[in-house]
Amino acid sequence: MKNLIVQKPEAKVAKTKAVIKKAELVVNGKELSYDDIWNFVKEKAGGSEANVVIVPLDNVDLKSDKPVPFGYGGKAGGVRQRIQDGMLKGKDGDKTFKNLKEVLNHFATDGHSRKQPVCLHALMHGGYSSSSKYWMTPYVKLVVQG
Numbered sequence: 001m002k003n004l005i006v007q008k009p010e011a012k013v014a015k016t017k018a019v020i021k022k023a024e025l026v027v028n029g030k031e032l033s034y035d036d037i038w039n040f041v042k043e044k045a046g047g048s049e050a051n052v053v054i055v056p057l058d059n060v061d062l063k064s065d066k067p068v069p070f071g072y073g074g075k076a077g078g079v080r081q082r083i084q085d086g087m088l089k090g091k092d093g094d095k096t097f098k099n100l101k102e103v104l105n106h107f108a109t110d111g112h113s114r115k116q117p118v119c120l121h122a123l124m125h126g127g128y129s130s131s132s133k134y135w136m137t138p139y140v141k142l143v144v145q146g
Contacts, residue, residue: 049101
C-alpha cells in the first residue's frame with residue numbers, strides 16, 4: 001500500500017490594505033498652547049520634529065511678498081518676516097526645509113525659540129495676539145509625514 005499524502009486545503013487569507021491616516025494639527029476654534037504642539041509631536045510623530053512638516057493652507061498667497069495679513073508690518077527683511085517666509089515658502093523661497101526640526105534649528109540662530117516657536121504659533125492662529133482681527137484663522141497646519 002502506498003503512502004497517501006493528504007493535502008489540506010490552503011486557508012484563504014483575506015488580503016487587506018492598511019489604512020494610514022495622516023495626523024494633522026490645525027486650529028479649529030480652540031487656541032493651542034505650545035504644550036499642545038509638543039504633545040502632538042510626541043504622540044503622533046514618534047516624538048520627532050523630523051517627522052512633522054508645516055503645510056500652508058489655501059488662504060496663504062505664496063506668490064505674494066506678504067503671503068499672510070500679519071507679521072509683515074515691520075522692517076523689510078526683518079526677523080519675523082524671514083521666519084514666516086521660511087515656514088511658508090522655505091529657505092529663500094525654494095522649499096528646502098524638509099521638516100519642522102530643520103525649520104526650528106535654522107531659525108534658532110535668529111532667536112526664534114525652539115520650545116516656544118512664536119511665529120509658528122502665530123501662523124497657526126492668525127496673528128501674534130488675540131487682538132488680531134484674523135485671530136483663530138489658521139494659515140498653516142502641522143502634518144505628520146508618512
